[in-house]
Amino acid sequence: MDHHVRRHRGGFLFAKVWILVEGETDETVFQECARILGHDLFGEGICCFKFVELGVAPFIRLADQLGISWIVVADGDAAGGKYVATARGLLNGRNVDEHIVQLPTYDIETLLCLHGYGHLYAASVSPQKLAANPNPHTHGTEQYWEHVVNKLQPEKGKPTRILPVIDALEDAGPPAVPQVIKSVIDQALIAAKEGA
Structure with a gap:
């Protein structure tokens, strides 16, 4: 928890939601999609951050103790199912x-691929890796x-690989933001306004 306090300079403790x-990729996607939709999450009292280091339970318990509303967004894989449970x-x-x-998909990257951005991921695959693992x-x-x-x-660098996707989303504008992200x-x- 100390890591998150330092990382967010304690600001997340005063958020409404x-x-x-x-x-990290999910953090970037939600923050940038909100911006594309015309919203400043921080300015609205909303903090988006990853929970995997500690698991979701400690954050939910802390949010409840502090009177902060919360929304958990989990991947569609087995680990995500455990977080949901x-x-x-x-x-x-x-x-x-x-x-x-x-x-509704294995992870947020797969969701974005299905929404028309897969070519950006495919473009970064080396021919050698593709030949070794068709x-x-x-x-x-x-x-x-x-x-x-x-x-x-590559195993590392997922947050870096999202940048061209964010650029393409921004060029396409608000209608390009996947509905599940927009809904969250x-x-x-809504929760931030109710908690104001």
């Missing part, structure tokens, strides 16, 4: 739809993009 996500166990009678979102799935399917993102991309941002904005 936390969007709790699995990784943990968050459900901490709802204390609250509406699941207002607090927990599981992505994609066995039908081009354009979720499994195909999952393979591109998780088998053909909208719900956070």
Whole structure:
């Protein structure tokens, strides 16, 4: 927890809403998509940050103690399912739809690939890696993009690889933001207004 206090200079402790996500790429996607949609999350009292180092439970408990509303966004994989189950166990009678979102895809990168940005991920695959690990799935399917993102991309540098995607999203404008991301941002904005 100390890491997050230092990283966010304690500001997240005074937010109205936390969007709790699995990784750095997710942080970047939500913050930048909010900006593309015309919202300043920080200015609205919303802090988006990753929870994976400590797990989701400590952050939900702390948010509840501080009176901060929270939304958990988990990947569509097995680990994401476990985070969702943990968050459900901490709802204390609250509406699941207002607090927990599981992505309809394996991860946020796969979601973005399915929304027309896969070519940007595919462009960074080296011919040697592709030859060593050919994609066995039908081009354009979720499994195909999952393979591109998780088998053909370098292990490190996911947050860096999102930058061209953000640029393309910005060029395309608000209609290009995937609905699931927009819905989370909208719900956070509603919660922030209710908590004002």
